Amino acid sequence: MSFDDVISAEPIAVEPLLALDEYPECGGLAMFVGTVRDHHEGRAVSRLAYTAHGPLAAKIIREVEATTRARFGVPYCRVRHRVGELGIGDVAIVCVVRAPHRAEAFEACRYAVDAVKHGAPIWKEEFYVDGTSAFVEGCCIRDDFDDHAAHDHSHTSHDHA
Amino acid sequence: MKHVVFELFANLRKLAGTEELRVEAGDAVLSVGDALTLLARERPELAASLERCACVSGDTIVRRVDALPADGRIALLPPVAGG
Numbered sequence: 389m390s391f392d393d394v395i396s397a398e399p400i401a402v403e404p405l406l407a408l409d410e411y412p413e414c415g416g417l418a419m420f421v422g423t424v425r426d427h428h429e430g431r432a433v434s435r436l437a438y439t440a441h442g443p444l445a446a447k448i449i450r451e452v453e454a455t456t457r458a459r460f461g462v463p464y465c466r467v468r469h470r471v472g473e474l475g476i477g478d479v480a481i482v483c484v485v486r487a488p489h490r491a492e493a494f495e496a497c498r499y500a501v502d503a504v505k506h507g508a509p510i511w512k513e514e515f516y517v518d519g520t521s522a523f524v525e526g527c528c529i530r531d532d533f534d535d536h537a538a539h540d541h542s543h544t545s546h547d548h549a
Numbered sequence: 550m551k552h553v554v555f556e557l558f559a560n561l562r563k564l565a566g567t568e569e570l571r572v573e574a575g576d577a578v579l580s581v582g583d584a585l586t587l588l589a590r591e592r593p594e595l596a597a598s599l600e601r602c603a604c605v606s607g608d609t610i611v612r613r614v615d616a617l618p619a620d621g622r623i624a625l626l627p628p629v630a631g632g
Contacts, residue, residue: 439558439559441558441605441624441626443607443608444605444608444609444610444624444626446608447608505629505630505631505632506629506631507629508629509558509603509605509626509629510629511558511559511560511627511629511630512629512630513559523559523560523563523627524630524632525559525560525601525627525628525629525630526628526629526630526631526632527628527629527630527631528601528603528628529603529610529626529628529629530601530602530603530604530626531603531610531612532612532613532614
């Protein structure tokens with residue numbers, strides 16, 4: 389199964405995702421572009437490495453696209469995520485939504501990005517300027533914690549900025 | 550003797566120092582949870598991390614109570630950044 393179109397080892401080309409020649413009923417396009425920032429929880433970051441479980445990550449992203457279209461009544465939603473070595477300012481994720489009006493375009497775009505960030509198995513290893521590195525772990529993908537553990541769903545290192 | 554092969558990702562791969570771990574499983578190992586218990590016993594340094602991992606067979610999340618996948622392969626997916 390191919391997932392190269394969703395999970396990309398190459399830089400993501402934004403222009404082909406806009407679908408401006410389609411959807412004449414749409415008067416809105418919302419786009420989110422996530423880029424690599426140079427700090428995390430007070431530490432200076434020099435670069436990142438993204439890795440993924442390709443088959444499940446692609447499946448979840450396709451599901452999020454479909455859910456977004458249905459839930460917000462928008463005809464078009466595309467999400468693309470980079471993997472590999474990224475420098476500061478490099479594009480990590482792109483989400484494009486086309487919608488009849490701007491309100492649902494913004495809402496749908498935000499929903500899709502949050503859903504992919506929380507649910508797709510794509511890991512971020514940060515490399516700090518002091519030469520160390522760490523994986524940022526905030527959200528369990530696991531969904532079968534038993535009842536006593538269900539409330540442990542941890543967001544300790546969870547930065548929504 | 551059947552085997553279970555665990556595919557490791559992200560920090561778990563770093564902790565274990567390898568991409569795959571193969572464990573010998575007796576006939577009593579029937580579920581995903583049984584296999585994880587076995588792995589935690591063989592590699593106690595990974596036990597705490599295993600608790601927070603999702604288990605995947607192919608492109609599908611499997612639960613601890615599910616039967617061991619027919620191909621004996623389980624991918625272990627640690628938490629993601631989220632933010």
